[in-house]
Each structure stands twice: as C-alpha cells, then as structure tokens.
Amino acid sequence: MTLNTNAAPPTSRRRPHGHMWLVGLLGVAAGLVLLVYVPTLSLVGRSILLFAGFHVVGAIVLASSLWASALRPLARRWMGAEGRAARADRFDFGWGPGWMNGLAIAGLVGLAAATTLIVTAPTLWPLSFLLVALSVVFAVGNLIMRGFRRVDQAVLPMTDLLSGDHDLILDAGCGAGRTTVALGRIMKAGRVIGLDRFDADYIDDGGRALFDHNLKIAGLTGRAEAVAGDLTAMPFPDGHFDASASTHVYDHLGSGKAAALAETLRVLKPGGRFLMGVWVPGWSMFAVGSVFSLFLTSKAAWRGMAKSAGFAIVEEDTMNGAWFLLIEKPASSASAGAGDEVDRRLQTR
Ligand SMILES: C[S@@+](CC[C@H](N)C(=O)[O-])C[C@H]1O[C@@H](n2cnc3c(N)ncnc32)[C@H](O)[C@@H]1O
Numbered sequence: 001m002t003l004n005t006n007a008a009p010p011t012s013r014r015r016p017h018g019h020m021w022l023v024g025l026l027g028v029a030a031g032l033v034l035l036v037y038v039p040t041l042s043l044v045g046r047s048i049l050l051f052a053g054f055h056v057v058g059a060i061v062l063a064s065s066l067w068a069s070a071l072r073p074l075a076r077r078w079m080g081a082e083g084r085a086a087r088a089d090r091f092d093f094g095w096g097p098g099w100m101n102g103l104a105i106a107g108l109v110g111l112a113a114a115t116t117l118i119v120t121a122p123t124l125w126p127l128s129f130l131l132v133a134l135s136v137v138f139a140v141g142n143l144i145m146r147g148f149r150r151v152d153q154a155v156l157p158m159t160d161l162l163s164g165d166h167d168l169i170l171d172a173g174c175g176a177g178r179t180t181v182a183l184g185r186i187m188k189a190g191r192v193i194g195l196d197r198f199d200a201d202y203i204d205d206g207g208r209a210l211f212d213h214n215l216k217i218a219g220l221t222g223r224a225e226a227v228a229g230d231l232t233a234m235p236f237p238d239g240h241f242d243a244s245a246s247t248h249v250y251d252h253l254g255s256g257k258a259a260a261l262a263e264t265l266r267v268l269k270p271g272g273r274f275l276m277g278v279w280v281p282g283w284s285m286f287a288v289g290s291v292f293s294l295f296l297t298s299k300a301a302w303r304g305m306a307k308s309a310g311f312a313i314v315e316e317d318t319m320n321g322a323w324f325l326l327i328e329k330p331a332s333s334a335s336a337g338a339g340d341e342v343d344r345r346l347q348t349r
Pocket of ligand 1: 093172173176178196199203207230249252
C-alpha cells in the first residue's frame with residue numbers, strides 16, 4: 001500500500017454542536033407545555049425554560065461565530081498582504097471568536113437576567129440563584145475553551161511515545177496543528193504526519209492552511225506534513241508509524257470510534273504507542289458542555305474500546321484539560337494477552 005497524501009477529504013461538513021439547538025428548542029417546548037398544562041409545576045417549567053433558553057442563546061452565539069468565520073477569509077483577502085503580515089509571526093489555531101467567547105457571553109446574559117429577575121420579582125429568588133450558578137459555570141467553561149488558543153501545551157506525557165531519535169509520529173486529527181507543534185517540541189530529528197479531513201466548520205479553512213502557517217512559525221517545515229484523509233480509513237500502510245498522538249478528536253467520532261482505534265492499531269508498528277486525549281464526563285466538562293457532557297464516552301468505555309481494538313493500556317491521567325489514555329500495540333500478534341501483561345505491570349508499580 002502506498003501513502004496517499006493527495007486524497008481529497010470527504011465533502012460532508014461536520015456540525016458537532018447542533019445539539020445546542022436541539023436541547024434549546026426541545027427544552028423551550030417542554031417548559032411551555034409544563035407551564036400551560038401542569039401549572040402546579042410552574043417552577044419546574046420556568047427552570048426548564050431558563051435552562052433551555054441558555055442553550056438557544058449559546059446556539060445563536062455559535063451560529064454567529066460560524067457565520068463570522070466564513071467571512072474571515074474574505075476580510076483577510078480584503079486586507080491583503082498587510083492583514084496577513086500582521087499575524088505572520090503568531091500561531092493561529094483557527095478557533096472563531098464565538099468558540100472563544102460564546103460561553104462568557106452566555107454567562108453575562110445569565111447575570112443580566114438574574115439581576116433583572118431579582119429586582120422585578122424578588123419572590124423568584126431561587127431562579128435568580130440558579131441563573132447566577134449557571135453563569136459561574138459558563139465562565140469556568142469559557143476559561144477552559146480559551147486554553148485551546150494556547151500553544152504552550154504541557155507535553156510531558158508525549159515523551160512516553162518516543163522510541164528513538166528518528167521516530168515517525170502520526171498526529172491523528174491534527175486540525176491546525178496544535179498537537180503537531182507540541183510533538184515537534186519533544187522530537188530531536190523525527191517527523192510528524194498530521195492526518196485530518198480538514199473539513200471542520202469550527203476551524204477557519206478546516207485548518208489546512210493554518211497547519212502550514214503554524215508549522216512555519218514553529219520551525220517545523222520539512223519535519224511535518226499534512227495528509228487529507230479519514231481516521232476510520234487511514235491512507236497509510238500497516239505498521240507505518242512508530243507512535244501516534246491525538247487530542248480532542250476521537251471523542252468527535254460518534255459511531256466511528258472503534259473503527260478509528262482499529263485503524264490506529266493497524267498503522268502503528270508493534271510496540272508503538274498511542275496517546276489519546278479526549279473529553280470525558282466530569283466537572284470541568286460540565287462547565288463547557290452542561291448536560292451534554294454527561295453523554296460523553298466514559299473513561300471505562302474508552303478503556304474497554306482500546307482493549308477490544310487490541311491495545312494494552314500503559315497509563316492514564318490528565319493533560320491540558322483533557323483525560324488521556326496511553327496505549328500500546330502488543331509487540332507481536334502472537335503475544336495475545338500482552339495487553340493484560342502491561343496492565344498487570346502497571347498495577348504492580
Ligand atoms: C476539535 S478539533 C482538534 C484539532 C487538534 N487535534 C487540536 O487539538 O487542536 C477535531 C479535529 O478532528 C478532525 N476530525 C474529526 N473527525 C475526523 C475524521 N473522521 N477523520 C479525520 N479527521 C477528523 C476535525 O476535522 C478537526 O480538525
């Protein structure tokens with residue numbers, strides 16, 4: 001099998017945050033039904049309305065962000081060389097203003113609503129209190145989201161990936177190259193391949209042009225390369241990579257998670273390691289995604305999927321606000337149960 005670096009990415013556009021609309025509109029409908037038909041539960045109805053209202057506001061903010069993102073390339077073209085030169089020395093991971101500020105705006109709207117409520121209807125203070133609590137949660141979520149802009153990611157767990165000075169590492173779902181740049185920081189003379197469909201509508205240009213831009217600033221041009229393709233059908237031969245890393249991608253894959261893990265195993269050399277950073281249910285994720293965070297895949301489910309794919313679990317912890325699982329392809333297919341062996345070694349440490 002040859003490396004197909006020119007494969008066109010699938011044309012479908014992913015809209016992973018459409019659920020904001022769904023919960024917002026369903027919640028508004030449920031709240032209204034309760035208020036009209038079950039007046040005795042009016043407090044519950046109003047609470048649902050307020051909670052759903054936040055999601056509608058969030059959805060509007062995110063939709064505006066997408067719209068603004070679509071205008072950004074045009075604005076840059078109008079600005080010409082001057083506009084591009086202004087950011088030529090800065091990393092840009094392509095996150096639109098809505099992603100960076102949406103939760104903060106929702107928090108401010110919540111605080112304004114809480115103040116209005118307590119002044120105009122003091123008896124509804126529990127609702128006002130709920131709004132303030134939600135606003136605080138949104139503010140925390142916003143701080144977490146803003147961390148995505150940072151390039152100075154903690155990279156220590158990535159050093160556990162390396163097996164030599166000349167490793168070839170896969171950044172699975174590289175986007176605009178945030179993790180590729182981090183990998184570049186730990187490698188002496190190795191190379192990184194960034195694989196992505198480059199069609200995410202929440203990253204400017206899907207990230208392809210920004211990937212090259214960021215590599216140039218990081219001084220990695222020539223040592224890293226972008227490949228367009230899908231994680232569930234990777235355009236690489238078996239055993240191609242010494243190791244792989246991925247941040248905030250496999251949790252976006254829906255029903256494709258198991259297929260992507262199987263593909264990752266396939267393209268790794270025996271003994272190769274995969275560092276997978278994902279969001280899992282927990283308090284910090286509740287701040288970012290409220291009730292939706294409860295539907296994220298749990299740590300136990302990830303461990304189970306990794307083992308079912310044939311990986312051995314080496315380590316797990318948190319890194320850059322995400323939970324990570326460091327897993328390893330057994331040294332040979334004959335060593336069935338090698339996963340259990342690594343697990344046992346871990347438990348006796
Ligand atoms: C949240 S972004 C993370 C990007 C980058 N890893 C980072 O940490 O900044 C998720 C990335 O996964 C990519 N992606 C999602 N599903 C994919 C698939 N099936 N195949 C290839 N890339 C995919 C998206 O295009 C997007 O660039």
